[in-house]
Amino acid sequence: MSYSKKTNKFPEFLRSKCLFLLVVMVSCSPPEEPVKCSTKNSNCTITNSYGTFADRAVCRAGNVAFPTTEQELVSIVSAATEAKRKMKVVTRFSHSIPKLVCPDGQDGLLISTKYLNHVLKVDAEAMAMTVESGVTLRQLINDAAKAGLALPYAPYWWGLTIGGLIGTGAHGSSLWGKGGSVHDYVMDMRIVSPAGPKEGYAKVRVLNERDKDLDAAKVSLGVLGVISQVTFKLQPLFKRSVTYVTKNDTDLGDEAMTFGKLHEFADIFWYPSQRKAVYRIDDRVSSNASGNGLYDFTPFRPILSLALALLRSTEETQESLRDADGKCLSAKLVTSTLRTAAYGLTNNGIKILLIAGIIFTGYPVIGFHDRLQSSGTCLDSIDDSLITACAWDPRIKGEFFHQTTFSIGLSVAKSFIEDVQKLVALEPKALCGLDLYNGILMRYVKASSAYLGKQEDAIDFDITYYRSKDPMAPRLYQDILEEIEQMALFKYGALPHWGKNRNLAFDGVIKKYKNGGEFLKVKNMYDPSELFSSEWTDQILGLRNGITTMKEGCALEGLCICSQDIHCAPSKGYLCRPGKTFQNARVCTRVKIRN
Ligand SMILES: Cc1cc2nc3c(=O)[nH]c(=O)nc-3n(C[C@H](O)[C@H](O)[C@H](O)COP(=O)(O)OP(=O)(O)OC[C@H]3O[C@@H](n4cnc5c(N)ncnc54)[C@H](O)[C@@H]3O)c2cc1C
Ligand SMILES: *[C@@H]1O[C@H](CO)[C@@H](O)[C@H](O)[C@H]1NC(C)=O
Ligand SMILES: *[C@@H]1O[C@H](CO)[C@@H](O)[C@H](O)[C@H]1NC(C)=O
Ligand SMILES: *[C@@H]1O[C@H](CO)[C@@H](O)[C@H](O)[C@H]1NC(C)=O
Numbered sequence: 255m256s257y258s259k260k261t262n263k264f265p266e267f268l269r270s271k272c273l274f275l276l277v278v279m280v281s282c283s284p285p286e287e288p289v290k291c292s293t294k295n296s297n298c299t300i301t302n303s304y305g306t307f308a309d310r311a312v313c314r315a316g317n318v319a320f321p322t323t324e325q326e327l328v329s330i331v332s333a334a335t336e337a338k339r340k341m342k343v344v345t346r347f348s349h350s351i352p353k354l355v356c357p358d359g360q361d362g363l364l365i366s367t368k369y370l371n372h373v374l375k376v377d378a379e380a381m382a383m384t385v386e387s388g389v390t391l392r393q394l395i396n397d398a399a400k401a402g403l404a405l406p407y408a409p410y411w412w413g414l415t416i417g418g419l420i421g422t423g424a425h426g427s428s429l430w431g432k433g434g435s436v437h438d439y440v441m442d443m444r445i446v447s448p449a450g451p452k453e454g455y456a457k458v459r460v461l462n463e464r465d466k467d468l469d470a471a472k473v474s475l476g477v478l479g480v481i482s483q484v485t486f487k488l489q490p491l492f493k494r495s496v497t498y499v500t501k502n503d504t505d506l507g508d509e510a511m512t513f514g515k516l517h518e519f520a521d522i523f524w525y526p527s528q529r530k531a532v533y534r535i536d537d538r539v540s541s542n543a544s545g546n547g548l549y550d551f552t553p554f555r556p557i558l559s560l561a562l563a564l565l566r567s568t569e570e571t572q573e574s575l576r577d578a579d580g581k582c583l584s585a586k587l588v589t590s591t592l593r594t595a596a597y598g599l600t601n602n603g604i605k606i607l608l609i610a611g612i613i614f615t616g617y618p619v620i621g622f623h624d625r626l627q628s629s630g631t632c633l634d635s636i637d638d639s640l641i642t643a644c645a646w647d648p649r650i651k652g653e654f655f656h657q658t659t660f661s662i663g664l665s666v667a668k669s670f671i672e673d674v675q676k677l678v679a680l681e682p683k684a685l686c687g688l689d690l691y692n693g694i695l696m697r698y699v700k701a702s703s704a705y706l707g708k709q710e711d712a713i714d715f716d717i718t719y720y721r722s723k724d725p726m727a728p729r730l731y732q733d734i735l736e737e738i739e740q741m742a743l744f745k746y747g748a749l750p751h752w753g754k755n756r757n758l759a760f761d762g763v764i765k766k767y768k769n770g771g772e773f774l775k776v777k778n779m780y781d782p783s784e785l786f787s788s789e790w791t792d793q794i795l796g797l798r799n800g801i802t803t804m805k806e807g808c809a810l811e812g813l814c815i816c817s818q819d820i821h822c823a824p825s826k827g828y829l830c831r832p833g834k835t836f837q838n839a840r841v842c843t844r845v846k847i848r849n
Pocket of ligand 4: 543
C-alpha cells in the first residue's frame with residue numbers, strides 16, 4: 255500500500271476493511287496497474303487508467319524498472335543510456351489520455367515512480383516541502399497539512415503524481431498569486447538525464463529558481479529525463495468558505511471575465527443546453543471561522559458498478575436511438591442530483607452513503623483547505639469483485655469518454671462563450687450529453703514562465719463527452735462538439751491540456767508557445783540522443799509530421815479533421831460539412847436523408 259502509516263487516516267480504514275475482506279477470501283484492490291508484463295517485469299504492455307489512449311494505441315515495452323531511491327534511478331538511466339535504449343517514466347495510475355507514456359518500439363524501458371513515493375522534507379519554517387516525484391497529490395496535501403502548510407492550488411483529483419502533474423502542466427483554478435498551476439510553485443527540482451561516458455552515462459541536474467532551465471523542466475512532458483525530486487513553496491494552512499450559486503447563463507460571458515478576479519478559488523460548472531451556470535464562490539476566511547467542511551467530490555467517489563453499468567447502458571441506448579430528449583432528461587437528473595448532494599461537500603465531513611443531501615446543512619461550507627482542495631476516494635475501492643470502483647475503471651462497464659480540454663485567453667473567452675451559446679441557440683439539445691459528466695468545467699489559470707506553460711491568463715474549459723467502444727460509431731451531435739473543439743483551437747488559439755484531449759488538438763501546437771524553441775534547446779542539451787523522446791512527443795513538439803492520419807472514419811475519434819465524407823461515417827449519414835457558425839470548421843454532420 256502506498257500510503258505510509260503517518261500519511262493519513264485512510265490506511266487504518268483500509269487495513270481493517272482488507273482484513274475483514276481477507277476473511278471472506280477477497281483481497282484489497284485499488285485500480286489496476288498500468289503496466290502488465292508476461293514474465294516478471296519484462297515483455298510488457300502499458301496503458302492508462304481508462305485502459306485506452308486517445309488514439310487507442312497499443313503500447314509495449316521490453317521491461318519495467320522500479321527504483322526506490324535516486325541512486326537506483328541514476329544507475330537505471332545510466333545502464334539504459336549506455337545501451338541506447340528508449341525510456342519513459344510510468345506512474346502508479348497513469349492518468350494521461352494521450353500516449354505520452356509510450357516508448358517507441360517493442361523493447362523500450364519503463365521507469366516506474368511507484369516506489370519513489372517518499373516525502374523527504376517538510377520545512378515549516380521555510381514553508382517548503384521536498385517530495386519524490388512518485389508522491390501523489392493526496393500525500394503531498396496531507397503531509398503538508400500536518401505541518402500546518404498548504405499547496406494553494408491543485409488539480410481536483412488527488413490520484414495524480416507530482417512528476418506526472420507538473421510534467422503535463424496540471425492545475426486547479428485561480429487567478430490570484432502565481433495562479434492555479436502547480437508547477438508555478440516549484441522552487442527546486444532534481445532531474446536525472448542521460449550523459450556521456452565521462453559522466454557515467456547519467457547525471458543528476460539540480461535546478462533552482464535561478465536556473466532558466468527550470469522553466470523547461472517544470473512542464474517537460476517527460477522528455478528531459480526523470481524528475482527525481484521536487485521542492486514546493488507552500489503557504490501556511492488556511493480555511494476557506496465555499497458556496498455554490500446556480501444562475502442562468504445569459505450573462506456568463508461577462509460574468510466569467512470578472513468572477514475569477516473576485517474570488518480566489520472561483521470556478522464554474524456550465525450546463526449550456528440547460529442554459530445554466532453554477533458559480534463557485536470560494537475564498538479564504540479567517541482560521542477562527544468555525545467549520546470543518548469536507549469536499550469529497552461525488553463523481554470521484556467509489557460508485558456501485560451496477561449503477562455505472564446501468565448509466566452506461568442508458569447512454570449507449572440513447573446514442574444508438576439518437577434520443578436527444580432522453581439525454582436532456584438524464585442531464586437534468588444528473589445535475590439536480592449533484593446539486594442536491596452539494597457536489598460532495600459536507601459541513602463536517604460526516605458522510606452517509608446516498609443521503610449526503612440530507613445531512614448537508616447548507617452553504618457556506620467552511621473548512622480547512624486540505625479537506626476541500628482535492629479528492630478521490632474511489633481510489634480506496636476495496637474489493638477485487640469490483641462491487642464499487644472509480645467511474646472510469648476499464649475493468650467494469652462504466653464511463654468511457656473523450657476529454658477536450660483547452661485554455662482560452664481571458665480577453666477572448668467571452669466571445670468564445672457567446673459562440674457556444676449561438677450554437678446552442680441553433681441546436682438547443684446538442685450539449686445535453688455534456689451534463690452527464692457535469693457539464694463544462696471552467697477554471698482560471700495564469701500566464702506562466704514555464705516554456706510549455708500557459709502563455710496568458712486564461713479560462714480552461716474541460717469538456718467530457720460520450721465515446722463509443724466502437725471507433726467507427728458517430729455520436730449524437732458530433733458536429734457541434736467538433737465545431738466547438740475546432741473553434742477553440744483555431745479561431746481562439748486555445749492551448750490544449752497536455753495530459754488530455756484527442757490527437758487533432760496537438761496539430762501544430764508548439765507554434766502557440768513563444769518559448770517552444772527554448773524548450774527544444776534544453777531538450778537537446780539534456781537528452782541529445784532523444785532516448786526519452788518518442789514519435790508522439792516528436793510530433794507534438796513539431797519535430798515530426800503525422801499527428802493526424804487521414805483514413806476512413808478518422809474524424810470520429812479526432813484522429814483527423816475531416817476533408818472528405820469518408821473521414822466521417824457516410825454509411826450512417828454523417829458527412830463532412832462546414833461548421834454552423836465557424837465556417838472554417840470541418841465537421842461530421844448527420845445529413846437527413848429524404849425518402
Ligand atoms: C479523474 C481525473 C481528474 C483530473 N483532474 C485534473 C485537474 O483537476 N486538473 C488538471 O490539470 N488535470 C487533471 N487531470 C489530468 C491530469 O492532470 C493529467 O492527466 C496528469 O498529468 C496525470 O498525472 P499522472 O501522475 O497520472 O501522470 P502520467 O499520466 O502517468 O504521466 C504524464 C507524463 O509525465 C511523465 N512523467 C510522469 N512522472 C515523471 C517523472 N517523475 N519524471 C519525468 N516524467 C514523468 C510521463 O512519462 C508522461 O509523459 C485529471 C485526470 C483524472 C483522471
Ligand atoms: C510477450 O507477451 C505476449 C503477450 O503480451 C506474448 O504473446 C509473447 O509470447 C510474449 N513473448 C515472450 C518472449 O515472452
Ligand atoms: C437570467 O437571469 C437574469 C437575472 O439574473 C434575468 O434578468 C434574465 O431575464 C434571465 N434570463 C432568462 C433567459 O431567464
Ligand atoms: C476571528 O478573529 C478576529 C480577530 O483576529 C475577530 O475580529 C473575529 O471576530 C473572529 N471571528 C470569529 C468567527 O470568531
